[in-house]
Amino acid sequence: MQIKKQKILIIGSGGREHAIGWKVAQSLKAGEIFFAPGNGGTSKIGTNVNIKTTDITGLLEFAKKEKIDLTLALPDDPIALGIVDEFQKEGLRIWGPTKAASKLEWSKAFSKDFMRQHNLPTARFEIFNDYEKAKEYVLKQNLPIVIKASGLALGKGVIICQTMKEADEALINMFIKKVFGDSGNEVVIEEFMNGPEISIHAFSDGKNYKMFPSSQDHKKIGENDVGLNTGGMGTIAPLPFTTETLLKTIKENIVAPTIEVMSKDGNPFLGVLYPGLILTENGPKILEYNARFGDPETQTYMRLLETDIVDIFDACIDGNLDKIEIKWKRGFACTIVLASGGYPENYEKGKVISGIDSPLEEYPKGGVDKIHPPRLSATPQEGNDVVIFHAGTKAVGENFVTNGGRVLGISATGDTLQEALAKAYKAIEKISFEGMQYRRDIGQSALKISIYPS
Numbered sequence: 001m002q003i004k005k006q007k008i009l010i011i012g013s014g015g016r017e018h019a020i021g022w023k024v025a026q027s028l029k030a031g032e033i034f035f036a037p038g039n040g041g042t043s044k045i046g047t048n049v050n051i052k053t054t055d056i057t058g059l060l061e062f063a064k065k066e067k068i069d070l071t072l073a074l075p076d077d078p079i080a081l082g083i084v085d086e087f088q089k090e091g092l093r094i095w096g097p098t099k100a101a102s103k104l105e106w107s108k109a110f111s112k113d114f115m116r117q118h119n120l121p122t123a124r125f126e127i128f129n130d131y132e133k134a135k136e137y138v139l140k141q142n143l144p145i146v147i148k149a150s151g152l153a154l155g156k157g158v159i160i161c162q163t164m165k166e167a168d169e170a171l172i173n174m175f176i177k178k179v180f181g182d183s184g185n186e187v188v189i190e191e192f193m194n195g196p197e198i199s200i201h202a203f204s205d206g207k208n209y210k211m212f213p214s215s216q217d218h219k220k221i222g223e224n225d226v227g228l229n230t231g232g233m234g235t236i237a238p239l240p241f242t243t244e245t246l247l248k249t250i251k252e253n254i255v256a257p258t259i260e261v262m263s264k265d266g267n268p269f270l271g272v273l274y275p276g277l278i279l280t281e282n283g284p285k286i287l288e289y290n291a292r293f294g295d296p297e298t299q300t301y302m303r304l305l306e307t308d309i310v311d312i313f314d315a316c317i318d319g320n321l322d323k324i325e326i327k328w329k330r331g332f333a334c335t336i337v338l339a340s341g342g343y344p345e346n347y348e349k350g351k352v353i354s355g356i357d358s359p360l361e362e363y364p365k366g367g368v369d370k371i372h373p374p375r376l377s378a379t380p381q382e383g384n385d386v387v388i389f390h391a392g393t394k395a396v397g398e399n400f401v402t403n404g405g406r407v408l409g410i411s412a413t414g415d416t417l418q419e420a421l422a423k424a425y426k427a428i429e430k431i432s433f434e435g436m437q438y439r440r441d442i443g444q445s446a447l448k449i450s451i452y453p454s
């Protein structure tokens with residue numbers, strides 16, 4: 001039977017979007033692939049179109065004009081703006097959660113209330129709308145204390161305060177100085193949870209769900225988890241310290257009830273549900289919900305996913321996720337992020353990247369027929385075990401140059417986590433750009449943790 005090729009539009013410009021595009025390009029169903037706006041790397045596997053992720057009208061017009069068969073809504077901003085609802089209204093096929101379903105991510109106040117109402121395990125908390133009342137409450141709490149802007153804040157709206165002075169500063173920044181704009185109008189104050197943080201992902205069609213292997217991001221800029229928060233500096237999967245029993249507990253106590261309640265409340269969650277969890281002494285607890293694929297988690301996950309990802313997107317949209325088996329490769333994968341000097345604060349762009357393929361190198365675009373066997377690596381000597389995903393890059397003449405804070409994700413697979421990490425770090429030795437920084441300890445703390453729960 002002839003398989004219908006789909007024209008696919010991928011919204012976003014990060015490493016996550018390159019990784020999903022790379023996987024989509026290997027699908028038997030993939031026809032032409034577009035990225036809006038994409039990055040240097042995505043321009044090699046598809047066509048970049050210069051439309052911002054928040055320009056919902058522009059994206060809608062493009063999808064109609066190009067007769068796009070399937071749109072993938074990947075970043076949090078367009079999802080929170082209701083891109084899925086807008087496309088659905090026009091009868092366009094789109095994968096991702098609606099605005100109402102994604103409230104789990106874009107309103108921390110809503111999600112914490114949701115957790116309390118449905119007895120989902122999470123930290124004790126209160127919600128405030130003004131500075132004075134919040135300060136009065138904080139002064140009565142134990143330290144450290146966590147202060148969170150309720151709205152989206154590029155991963156920077158969560159402050160762990162070690163002193164009352166830091167807590168007061170965080171409240172002033174949110175309520176008075178408005179450093180997170182409207183996202184800080186409402187603030188969640190919650191008890192600090194002690195334990196390793198892990199990322200859980202599950203595909204959902206609104207009713208059925210399928211869990212991914214467990215993974216872990218490294219959010220701080222500095223080794224040993226010091227310094228400022230970033231979007232994520234590196235990921236590993238699966239976690240060597242998680243057991244089937246733990247994943248079953250997470251599935252039954254967190255993922256299943258969340259999907260079930262969202263559906264019962266009339267907001268079925270279609271997409272990827274990504275709860276960030278803390279493994280506390282008293283069991284796994286929800287730190288936050290995300291309503292999308294994590295980044296850089298996705299760069300690592302795409303290296304392990306065996307099943308045709310377009311089949312999974314189709315099954316989510318068609319409500320028959322229970323009918324397909326999702327297969328993950330044996331072994332481990334990791335991604336190490338190479339970032340611009342100065343990130344996550346100010347950094348310069350336009351630095352020439354050496355040690356990776358040139359944009360001018362021939363690279364057949366789109367669809368498994370054209371790129372099969374898929375060409376995987378920008379460091380051919382590493383073979384298919386290392387794949388370089390672009391994030392903040394741009395093609396300029398015969399070079400890729402830096403164009404963002406997180407520049408590249410160097411991903412590798414191996415039979416063991418140690419092997420995957422060694423391959424990724426070896427590949428990094430060949431890559432350079434002015435100011436390049438990366439963490440040399442990705443995966444190390446996970447390797448030291450004994451099985452949880454012990």
Ligand code: GLY
Pocket residue numbers: 155217231232290293294295296297
């Ligand atoms: N891994 C961090 C995030 O995607 O939010």
